[in-house]
Amino acid sequence: MSFVANAFFRFRHSLSGIGLALGTLLFAAALTPSLVPRTYVMQGILCGVAFGSGYGFGVFWRWIWHYLEMPEPYDRLRSRVNLIVGLICLAVAIVALYLSAGWQNSVRSAMSMEPVPSAYPASVCGLAIVTFLFLLLLTRALIWLGRYISAKIHRFVPRRVANVVGITLTVILIWTIANGLLIQSTFEVLDRSFREYDALIEPDRPQPVAADKTGSAASLLKWDELGRAGREFIASGPTAGEISSLTGRQTVDPIRVYAGLNVADEPKQRAERALEELKRQNGFDRSILVIITPTGTGWVDPAAMNGLEFLYDGNVASIAMQYSYLNSPLSLLFQPEYGAEASRALFTTVYNYWKTLPKDHRPRLYLYGLSLGAMNSEKSISLFEMLEDPINGALWSGPPFPSRDWKRITRDRNEGTPEWLPVFRDGAFARFMNQNGEAPGNGTRWGPLRIVYLQYASDAVVFFDSHAFYRQPDWMNAPRGHDVSPQLRWYPVVTMLQLALDMAFATTTPMGYGHVYAPEHYVDAWIEVADIDGWSEDQINHLKQYLHHKMTGEDVEGYDQRGG
Incomplete structure (x- = not known):
């Protein structure tokens, strides 16, 4: 003693x-x-x-x-x-x-x-x-x-x-010791675990029977090559019957193409295989084509794609490609270049074919990404290469704080507009939206290329700031977002630690807050990006209620890897 x-x-x-x-x-x-x-x-x-x-x-x-x-x-x-x-x-x-x-x-x-x-x-x-x-x-x-x-x-x-x-x-x-022994060993263990999990074939998710589905016996992409997230994405979309029962209109089954990591070793090869599958399913005959960059695990948020497919009566084709087994934070930490390389490969492959088609006989082309997918989707394009034949737009939700174009546009926002919902010039090129729609102050005119950032003021993945160590971030100034506590205060050192923890647990919030984006807010964003008309306000509200109820149910299809 x-x-x-x-x-x-x-x-x-x-x-x-x-x-x-x-x-x-x-x-x-x-x-x-x-x-x-x-x-x-x-x-x-x-x-x-x-x-x-x-x-x-x-x-x-x-x-x-x-x-x-x-x-x-x-x-x-x-x-x-x-x-x-x-x-x-x-x-x-x-x-x-x-x-x-x-x-x-x-x-x-x-x-x-x-x-x-x-x-x-x-x-x-x-x-x-x-x-x-x-x-x-x-x-x-x-x-x-x-x-x-x-x-x-x-x-x-x-x-x-x-x-x-x-x-x-x-x-x-x-x-x-830390880098060679701990970090690399941890990475290898995590990579092996995620890879084994990704390869598991779910008994409750059988291989598609229809020949025009990705992963079917007639498909150029095998069912076991898609990976867990890919099989989830292919199997979880709405059918023509489900869409028609809600809208009462004539509909078609949406086309979804997904290439997993096992399809080919190189991103360019995976992208070419995915393009051939898209062509096999006549994806370029649809009204809308979306190039999706998934999150780190390969997950595609069903809250985003389901809404667009309902809005366009199923006349939508989408194509995505996996670039990692790890979730987004780990992928960003260990494989920061993989996502950008894969996203770039898929975009250039699809875009180069798309621009060879007659302009009046091809779908409108859009990009979509959530979280790390949004950042990598940003990196996949160059405005200079699209000057003669630009894509139609992009929807990027929850863009991480290092996102290149998001940072520049936010920094150059109009004076007096808040950092959490900026206005950029006249709003003809890029707009920001949250739970309440777009920021007031945007004009009514859109240019030929529409970009929308969907972000919540409570999303620490978007608003983490290492400079909060010694200064107050701009988004903490009044007025604040409605989903941010009015009692939040800045403290040196501590606020940065709090935001780092918030970022790690940003997907534990209810839907519609933090880093969990709600389908009803995606509906508003897609209406802006894709210039969708033919829907009354009552019909849109009914669609929002339907999608929200479906996404908050006990058995949400396509939501096994929420957040990615």
């Missing part, structure tokens, strides 16, 4: 007073609301990381003070100041814990969710302490390693040189 007591005594006295004070303040700030509701597990880990960050800044500040040889306060004064500051910080943390349930309910209220009775402060504190201790011990182990290496080198070189070399070698060693 004495050994444990002595160890605890030494550990307690090794802690930094200013570090604990700053850590407690950041702990309290981490309890404030952000974009996505948090469980107590999410909240506890976030608070632990925030506490560790504040503690690290405090230790660094203390080290700078010593290094600059600034005067040290007397022990009695320092003890009293530490006690007063500690009590103040502790009081702030207690108040924040008391208010945390209300803060989380402000986010839930903005998303029409039921309030929670408690934020489980004891569990949050316990998880935060465990997280902080893990980070602290890991950091101290790395510091010990650096000092050990420096001490060995100090036998041969001066102390300061030894310190620099020791730190450098420690960083190189850690990076080599």
Whole structure:
């Protein structure tokens, strides 16, 4: 017992007073609301990381003070100041814990969710302490390693040189181990797991019998080559009968073509196989042709495509191609170039054939992508190559924050329009839409090429900002989106950590919020992009209600890999 007591005594006295004070303040700030509701597990880990960050800044500040040889306060004064500051910080943390349930309910209220009775402060504190201790011990182990290496080198070189070399070698060693052993091994395990999952043939999703379906016996693309997401996409679309029963019009079965990763090794070869299958099904005889860039797993959001197929009475052909087994965050982390390469290959293959067709005997051509698919779809085109014969438009939903064109258009938005729903010039080329439609201030005229970004103000995948570490993002300024908590505030360091966590859990929100895009909002977006008419307002509202009810049912076809 004495050994444990002595160890605890030494550990307690090794802690930094200013570090604990700053850590407690950041702990309290981490309890404030952000974009996505948090469980107590999410909240506890976030608070632990925030506490560790504040503690690290405090230790660094203390080290700078010593290094600059600034005067040290007397022990009695320092003890009293530490006690007063500690009590103040502790009081702030207690108040924040008391208010945390209300803060989380402000986010839930903005998303029409039921309030929670408690934020489980004891569990949050316990998880935060465990997280902080893990980070602290890991950091101290790395510091010990650096000092050990420096001490060995100090036998041969001066102390300061030894310190620099020791730190450098420690960083190189850690990076080599982390990148070569941990990251690559983790990637290989995840890739193998996702690949095996992708190859599983679902017994409740049989191979199509009709010869004009992708994956049928007559198809150029085999059923087992499509992958799980591809089979889901092919099997989940509405039939002509379903569309006709809602609209009362003459309809046809939509055409859906999908090429999985197993179709061919190279993206260009997969794209050519997909094009031949599209031609076999007479996809270029339809009114609308959509080139889809799926998410990382190959998932295509049925909320998007179902709406368009209803709006056009099934007279739609769509073509998609898988480029990864991993979900979007992992694909972006480990294979950032694969998606852009595959998306570019599919676009150029289809577009080059499409533009050889007579303009009055070919479908209108559009692009679609969600999340990572939106970013890669952006990268697939170049406006300069389409000047003579442009496509008709693009719908990109939930574009990730690094998206090239989205960033440029958002940055160059008209003065006075909010970042979460900008207006770009006269709206003839690009428009932004959310749950309430497009931004007021757009003109009524569209140009020959229509681009619509569908985004929610509560989507952290879109609005994550690494600069939130030290400055308030523009989208936090008033007025804010209706789905963002009015109690959200910016705090240095903490807000960036909150947004990073929000981004990781952006698909856990109800439909119509966060990174989960609702079919009724896709309907409005497609009406703008594809210039759809012939529908009354009552008919459109009826379609929206039907699609929403279908997508929120217990057994949602085509939604197994929500978010991708």
